[in-house]
Amino acid sequence: MRLLTHNMLSSNIKGVVNGFPLRIEAEKVAEKTVEMNGEFLKKMFEKVDWKAFVDASRAMGYTELPEDADSSMLDSDEFLNRFHHALLELHLEEGALVCPETGRRFPVSKGIPNMLLHEDETLKVVAVKFTFFLLTHVVSFGWAVLG
């Protein structure tokens, strides 16, 4: 998983208000070279959450990105190279993504994060349970009152 993917994911556990950014626990990081695309980087710069991106790159062991950045830096080749490297060439191979609010770990194995939610973590189940509650309790309450 590359850091561009990390920057667009958030924890979606039921009840979590701010699930972004997921904290990275890196056990194994790989580097794979890809060709640089300056236009793409400029477009992404507008969309990436910079603070989350810098923190993520540091968790991956890469410390060359500045704490703060503004679009004037895109004129510097050195900056573009670093941005490119951190965004698209670093891969989290083994480790975990951790929900910032609940501490729930989503393991990453062979580069693939497992974001599957347990049954009691999804909103859908809550809705189903609520309907079930209404049907059983309210209806039986009604019966009791009427009876």
Added chain:
Amino acid sequence: MIQNLGRKNENESLNQSPEKMKLKQLEGLLGGLQQFPQPKVELEQYPTGPHIASRMLFTAENSFGDVSDKVVADFGCGCGALGVAAALLSAEHVLSIDIDPESLEIASINAEELELDMDFIHSNVLDLGWRGPIVDTVIMNPPFGTRKIGADLDFLSVALKVASQAVYSLHKTSTRDHVKRTALRDFNASSAEAICELRFDVPKMYKFHKKKEVDIAVDLWRFVPARHQRST
């Protein structure tokens, strides 16, 4: 096997830019991909064959410019054909999502064999949390909803929230009016266009299939999400 609904013949665009990958080349590369060894009926796992996958992504790129240099997400990727096709057509970043770990393993092998850098996530498409309008284009061959009614429209609802530029999807031709109405009325799409009708060959994969092979007529759709609509 392909019927165009008023759009220009795909072959016309073949000669436009010689450096670009040709449809036949793309179809050929996709023909070498591994498929599901044991498809799971509850997930409606039908492989997206090279014929359909190549035409879908070729159209997205050559008629609309929605693939090259873009961030593309493949919802319910199965063995990865659509995402691989996007990566072959120079998508800058491809993110493929599936609920089934065995499919993801095959999909990542398929990507590796073609030396493509793609990201994969093991998740239910309907449960994943997203931040920001980073994904440009969503491509998908959703479950058609024959086992679980409305499954394809659940996928479409999420896709139209995640994509900022376009969604390409396949839906049964028999549901064309319903798909269009739902996308425009309930999912905030600013346009919903059935681009062409394709034949989905479903070989006899499951025990409940009585015939040796069935053809399902499906439409290739292009949806544009309303909120993020921008000129390109």
